[in-house]
Amino acid sequence: MQFQELLTAKIKEAVQSTFDAQLDTVEFQATRKDFEGDITVVVFPMLRVVKGNPVKIGEAIGDYLVHHVSEVSKYNVVKGFLNLVLSDAYYLDFFNKVADFSSFGKTPQGNDAVLVEYSSPNTNKPLHLGHIRNILLGYSVAEILQASGKKTYKTQIINDRGIHICKSMLAWKRFGNGETPESTGLKGDKLVGNYYVRFDKEYKKEIEQLKSQGKTEEEAKTEAPILKEAQKMLQQWEQGDAAVVALWEKMNGWVYDGFEKTYDALGVDFDSFYYESDTYLLGKDNIEEGLEKGVFFKKEDGSVWCDLTDEGLDEKLVLRADGTAVYMTQDIGTAIQRIKDHPDASGMIYTVGNEQDYHFKVLFLILKKLGYSWAENLYHLSYGMVDLPSGKMKSREGTVVDADDLIAEMAHTAGKISEELGKIDDLTADEKNQLYKTIGLGALKYYILKVDPKKRILFNPEESVDFQGNTGPFIQYTYARIQSILRKFNSAPLSGQSVELNEQVSLHEKEKELLKQLQLFPETVQLAAENYSPALIANYTYDLVKEFNSFYQNVSILGADTDEEKQFRVQLADAVAKVIKTAFSLLGIDVPERM
Incomplete structure (x- = not known):
């Protein structure tokens, strides 16, 4: 029996014996630093069943505990708070019973499994400071859940398709002159990211040119030839054009290698990977099922929607009129697929920034309406942005704080401070470098x-x-x-x-x-x-x-x-x-x- 359970039983016994009354619950709290005591019993809630002065009630319970619980050595009462002082023997007994403090706090893993998704980057740029918060949060939550007794699967979905990667591909094709990570000495994700920035630079030039010819800002943005070519490239990819797919595979391969090096430097890992290029067609069958069940409805133009107005939300598009998927369609399909792939998982945690709060409310509600019991155990680990003293970061303009650069800068700063403290002079250069990284x-x-x-x-x-x-x-x-x-x-x-x-x-x-x-x-x-x-x-x-x-x-x-x-x-x-x-x-x- 845990000590607090024993104490609860004895306090109920004290109230029954002294006041002939029955307590349902006992409320404990940590003793305030300015009072003597190790654990505090809150007397006020007891006044519902025990009539009288809270100080007198506290003293009566304190007297009873000192005589009937060997671990309680003395007590004091401050207003309606009974502060209990526990004996030295109680603390020594606790200390001696922990066989090994290196495993203290960890619960043996049970059968209850949960998926934790984090990182999930786009393949058009390196990981940056914003990703770092996401990765560190997701990884740590997975480790904590595992220590608490759950089985965890660390996973991510890599956004490896879409207009963003086509922009990098097109810029490399136009301006890259066959550059590779090997020929430049750059990590693959950095090389591809440079071309994403280059695309934006050329795109802005074309916008200005079109505006000088009398086009409005909006017209110039949609009619810029470089953007139209990137959109055409995306269509070619979707149609399976051999040359476009080969370029896509090559450049994504560079990025995956780069990501892997960053994950390794951060000391994080994953159990499974999902790729949007594999999952973007998922979900359509589930929409059909939902139509049959009445979870979704069709509008006159053929588009499919989910009515969430009863839940205080709005109507949500789940399939366009032309039958193409939206992000919600994919997310529905991917969630269902992941549970199929991990049949022992009873839920999932999505580590995604707070700008997606609404999206996840809708996703979880739809999955519940579709009848999936595990949808009750979905959680959006929502987090705030990371700012720097120098201001907000923008990927397109190349003003992000690169994750690798930040890791290197942190080690350099640690080295500078450690050298100033001067307590590691007898370490070798390698030992010092490892220490600075740590x-x-x-x-x-x-x-x-x-x-x-x-x-x-x-x-x-x-x-x-x-x-x-x-x-x-x-x-x-x-x-x-x-x-x-x-x-x-x-x-x-x-x-x-x-x-x-x-x-x-x-x-x-x-x-x-x-x-x-x-x-x-x-x-x-x-x-x-x-x-x-x-x-x-x-x-x-x-x-x-x-x-x-x-x-x-x-x-x-x-x-x-x-x-x-x-x-x-x-x-x-x-x-x-x-x-x-x-x-x-x-x-x-x-x-x-x-x-």
């Missing part, structure tokens, strides 16, 4: 993931690599500090050894606070999974590190009075390090042994 990437990931997904972020690279405050490097530095303590202790692996402190020895207040913080980790993992929020893990880890640093400054670890105390404090530090490592692994962040 710190730089950790700074980037933590800065992005510590913020609630729904909030917009202003990303400041310099601020993120600060070794003080709520940053990745600050937490990594604490982990490295603990490793240094463990090396000095020069002990065999400590996990699994139990420590029984003499009954006369009391826990230091700072030891107790640290144990309390460690105790919260499994609950935090479950909460982060329920809320699809890596920010809960990030900020828990920061709180744990702050608590450890307070412990470190107030209690001598290696200079403890007795060998028994020293052994315990080293084990406690080791447990903190293991939880930091586990928590950071859920965020996709590595921790260095030295800094």
Whole structure:
């Protein structure tokens, strides 16, 4: 039985015994920092069944618990809040029962599976800062769900067809002179992205030329010859033109290689890939089924719609009058196909920016109306944009912050700061470079993931690599500090050894606070999974590190009075390090042994 369950049962028993009344539920909360106590019972809700002064009721329950629950050593009542102080034995018992802190907080994987979609880029440009938030969020949520006991499949759909890729293809054909990633030394995605920018430049020139001939802005935009040629290329692709398809395959191949290198540098992976070129025709059969079931209706022009006005939305087009699909058609078909491909999956999470909130409301509603039970378990992991101090990014104009450049810049910044601190002079050049990458990437990931997904972020690279405050490097530095303590202790692996402190020895207040913080980790993992929020893990880890640093400054670890105390404090530090490592692994962040 969990301690809170035991406490609930005993509080109900106390109310029954003392006041001859029955409680349905008991409300707990964390004790406020300015009061003594480890857990607080909220008395006010009890007044519905127990009449009287809340302070007197709290005192009566507190007296009962001190005499009937060995873990409760004393109590105090502040207004309608009963603050319980738990015994040192309770905390030591918790610590000794965790066989291995390196797996603490992780629940064994069950049969409940979920698909997590993230990244899903277009193949006309490299990944940029906006993609990074998407990728880091999706990957971390998948890792957290797995730690909470679910089976996860990491997936993405690559938008590898459409006018955007034809624009890059046409610009390369016209101006590329046979350039390849090998001949230029550029990553394939960067090379293709350069031609997307070149297309836009030429397109704007043609617009200005047409306007000078008397065309309106709108006329010039639609009549520009380069755009018409790109549209013709898209038609040729759809008709299976051999030369266009061959060029498409070649340039997309360059992009996939480039993406793979970026994913590798970011330390993320995928279990399956879907390609829009394979899925864009999916969904039409499902629309036919929906027509038969009365989920959809046809208008006079032959277009097919779904009426969502009863749900507070509007009518949604699902098939054009000429029988061609819209994005919604594809998304319906792709969702159904994915569940067919993963029959053990009971739901799916889509990591997509908040500009698509409405689209996903509609998609989920339509799938429910079509009768798919798993549609109840679909979730849009909606997130805000990432801005830079320099302003908004635009792919067409080539003003995006390239993901690879940002990763390299973060490592460079981490290196500069580390050199200034001067604590790594004895590392080799390779060891230093690896350390800079670990710190730089950790700074980037933590800065992005510590913020609630729904909030917009202003990303400041310099601020993120600060070794003080709520940053990745600050937490990594604490982990490295603990490793240094463990090396000095020069002990065999400590996990699994139990420590029984003499009954006369009391826990230091700072030891107790640290144990309390460690105790919260499994609950935090479950909460982060329920809320699809890596920010809960990030900020828990920061709180744990702050608590450890307070412990470190107030209690001598290696200079403890007795060998028994020293052994315990080293084990406690080791447990903190293991939880930091586990928590950071859920965020996709590595921790260095030295800094």
